[in-house]
Amino acid sequence: MNRLAFFVRIAVGALFAYAGSLKVMNPGQFATDIEHYRLLPYLVIEPLAFYLPWLEIVSGAAVMLGPGRRGGLALLLALTLVFATAIGSAMARHLDISCGCFGSLDTQSLGLSLGRDILLGLALLWLFLRSAGRGKDHFTS
C-alpha cells in the first residue's frame, strides 16, 4: 500500500506541475480559457491566469518532494473541486468550450475533463486522508 501511495503521489504531483508549466508561459491563452467559462470578470481572470499555474506547479512539487505535502494535497484538492465545479457549470449551461486545464493541448470534451477531475479528486482525497491519519508531515499551508 505504501508503494501504491508513493506512485499515486508522484503521478498526481507531476500531473499538476506539468499542467501548470504548460500554462505558465502563455497566461493570455489561459486567461481566455478561463473567460470562456463566463463565471468571472476579466479583471479577476488575468491575475488568476498568472497565479493559478504557479500554484499548481508549487503544490505539485510539494506533493512530490515532501516539504508541505499535506498543504499541497489540500490545495490541489481544493483546486480540483473548483475546476470540477466550473466544468460542471459550463456543461449545465451547454457552453461549447474546452477545459483549458492543459493549455492548448487540452482538446478533449468537458465530460471527459470532468471525469478526469473526479478521479484526480478521489486520488487526492485518499492521499490527504492517509497523510492526515499518519500526521507525519507538519508542514501545512
Added chain:
Amino acid sequence: MLLCVALVPAIVTAWIQPDGRKPAWTRAAVEEIAVGKAGNPGPGVIWVDARTGAAFNLKHVPGALSLNEENWEALLPGFVAAWRPGARIVVYCDDQQCDRSQDVAARLQRELQVGNLYVLKGGWAAWLGTQKP
C-alpha cells in the same frame, strides 16, 4: 505558505509578460461613442449587438450583427465576414449599466486586434431614445 510561495513567481511572470500581452488592468476601457456620432450601420460602420441571442432576436438595431460571449465561436465568423479594414465598429448592450459591450469590444480588440472600435454610450436604450415613435 504554499500560497505565498506561488505568489512570487506569479508576480515575476506578470512583470515579464512571457506572451507579450498587456494585462487588462493596465488597459483603458474601449472608448465610448454617442448615438449621434456612431453613424448608421452600413459598409463602413458595423454595429455589433452584444446582448443575448434572445434579446437580439426580439429586436435589434437594423443591420446590426449579433456577437456575444455565450456563442462567440458560432457568431464570430459572421462578424469576420462583414468586417473590412478601416470599418468603424460600434458595440452596444442594454444600457449604460451593462458590461457586455465592453467585454465584447475588449475581446475583439484582444483576439482580432481590430481598431476603430467603440462602445455605444447608453447602449440599446440610448439608440431607442433616438427613434421616432
